[in-house]
Amino acid sequence: MLIDDYKKEIAERIREYFREKYGVEPKIRFTPPPSFEVADIATPIGFSLAKVLKRPPEDIAKEAAEVVKGLDFVEKVEVAKGYINVFLDKKRALKDLLEELQGDPLSFEKKNKKVVVEHTNINPNKAAHIGHVRNAVLGDALARILRRYGYDVEVQNYIDDTGVQVADTVVGLRFLRGLRKEDLDRYEPLDKYCRHVYTLVNKRYEIDKELVKYQREVLKELERGSSELAEFAREVSRRICKRHIETMYRLEIEYDLLTRESHIIRLGLAEEALRKLKEKGVAVEGEDEFSGAIVIKLPNKREFKALDKGAKVLVRSDGTFTYLLKDIGYTLRKFGLVDKDFLYDVFMRYPSGKELRTTSFEGKKDGFGKADIVINVIDIRQGVLQAIIRYALEAMGYEEQARNFIHYAYGVVHLSKKTAERFGIYSKKEIVKMSGRKGIGIIADDLFDEIEKIALENILSKHPELDLKEAREIARKIMVASVRYMMLKYDRLKDMVFDIEEAMNLSGESGPYIQYSVVRAKNIIKKSEPAEFDPEGAFLCDKERPLVRSLLEIRERFVEAAEKMDPQLLARYAYELAMRFNEFYESCRVAGEPDHIRGARLGIVKAYIKAMELLLDVLGIPIVEVM
RNA sequence: GGGGCCGUAGCUCAGCCUGGAUAGAGCGCGGGACUUCUAAUCCCGUGGUCCCGGGUUCAAAUCCCGGCGGCCCCGCCA
Secondary structure, eight states, X not given: OOHHHHHHHHHHHHHHHHHHHHOOOOOOOOBOOSSXXXXXXXXXXXXXXXXXXXXXXXXXXXXXXXXXXXXXXXXXXXXXXXXXXXXXXXXXXXXXXXXXXXXXXXXXXXXXXXXXXXXXOOOTTSOOBHHHHHHHHHHHHHHHHHHHTTOEEEEEEEEOTTSHHHHHHHHIIIIITOOOGGGGGGGOSXXXXXXXXXXXXXXXXXXXXXXXXXXXXXXXXXHHOOSHHHHHHHHHHHHHHHHHHHHHHTTTOOOSEEEEHHHHHHHTHHHHHHHHHHHTTOEEEOOGGGTTSEEEEOOSOGGGTTOTTSEEEEEOTTSOBOHHHHHHHHHHHHTTOSSOOOEEEEEEEOTTSOEEEEEESSSBOOOOOOOSEEEEEEEGGGHHHHHHHHHHHHHTTOHHHHHTEEEEEEOOEEEEHHHHHHTTOOOSSSEEOOBTTTTBSOBHHHHHHHHHHHHHHHHHHHOTTSOHHHHHHHHHHHHHHHHHHHHHSSOTTXXXXXXXXXXXXXXXXXXXXXXHHHHHHHHHHHHSOOOOOOGGGTTSXXXXXXXXXXXXXXXXXXXXXXXXXXHHHHHHHHHHHHHHHHHHHHHOOOTTSOHHHHHHHHHHHHHHHHHHHHHHHHHTOOOOSOO
């Protein structure tokens, strides 16, 4: 049993009592006690019933307390005002905890539902920046959580290889730099080089109208060309895409499938969507300012109030498709609502041997898509567009799919003034907005390098005996913990201000802090003589109880995070546990203690390690042996 | 103009969904603890008109209404 089970029994017992005695059906809420000194489990039952029973809250609480006292896992119950404060039988609870952690408290029944999570989605025209990292880390954590929760999860990464952004970079490489395919090898890492090129092109557009003509030419070639220029452009975007995959792999983020926009176009998914929308009369010829275009008519719903025109373009007057239409088409494919399908080819192989596949017309058939739930991890600013996709599904008659189409939104990453200055960006404002076009931002790989450098210095100074290769790998894992925790600890819907000092600080409320607590736990195991678990030796040190009490919440916390799809809750829980463990570590010794004490504490330490292995795996934070 | 989000300590943020006990962390600042399982740690201290006003309630940071301030969206870009 864990805390969720205890609560359930307490609630049932109280409910039953009040139902039988007074004929009322109280709703029992549990409130976190101010501290575990006050209670293990608390509920303000007296207040909730005072009105119905017309009696003082304290009286009612006293009555409820008597009922709860009978439960075998309860040691004592105190009444404070309208609250009842339940104290668990600590030794019983500890035994329950160890038993649960012997197995897997986070194993859930298969739901037999497929979820497609699409994240990262970086334009393959320049280096990834920290905004993209937030997207990828959130998406990856979400995928891991849902997988653990029993869903069949497929991770896709949408590559817009035909868009304006790629065209701009290609214009720069070809018409400003005069590069050809065979030159590209000399410009690695290409993503970083292209960042400058892209910024330069955007500046040049303002003064050089000739260049804009090239942009259109490239754009056309990207969609359907087979010329040398088209080949070149494809190679550029392929290489940069590969770089993005490598960048994210540094954080141990992997994908199952790359979907390329050029393939979506070629497969005719946009036409398919358009046909269905026209059939339902939702896609129509545009009028007035939209004349010549085909638009989707939007109902007068709140989420579309922002759009004052009541319609959105699907097909431009020049006949090209907007991203919106392409995405509607592709969403149909994800849900398996169209028969048309790609063939799938291998894009690359991860070191683990896992294949990263890509949409194609040359590989073989496969079972990608056919999702029950589709989740798009996309910037909050695109909320209206995502709402339109959902509406389009509804309008086409796919109401269930519309309900299961989730825009997993997240806030924008800005830079703190100090951080911006470090990168040569000066502003009067305290918060500096990034801009891909202007090249204002922090490149993901640069950030990772910096953090790894600091971590490596630390690790080598503390453990000079480590060989460099080993130390580097540990430094990398510390970097992963640092970056991932930073991206998960904030409310995902809120904008965040990125401060590089904070990111590189490996102590405080951080990933490395959590990792370090696990290293300490493992050291205890390594350095202590083994001893049988003995409940008699438990709770002789006052930091054991809060740790055990917190560990009992593992399933409850995980389920809440999974239901709400909120990795932040788990990140903070992991931190809370690490804090409690560090307190335990400081005041309760294990090695060298008498057998019964050592046995009990080793049990707690092992439980902590097991719990953290489960939690950190779901958060994508690696565990290290030494740091 | 319309729609949305946000406002909690010097700074960065939890808590608000689902009202409940003295409002919590981290950073910063001041002090203390390493012959002991690694001090990337811990302990003590410092610091708050929970933006303002009103309402609902036994009870409001939390729910409702109205202000004020900041941000985002409202492209035939994505």
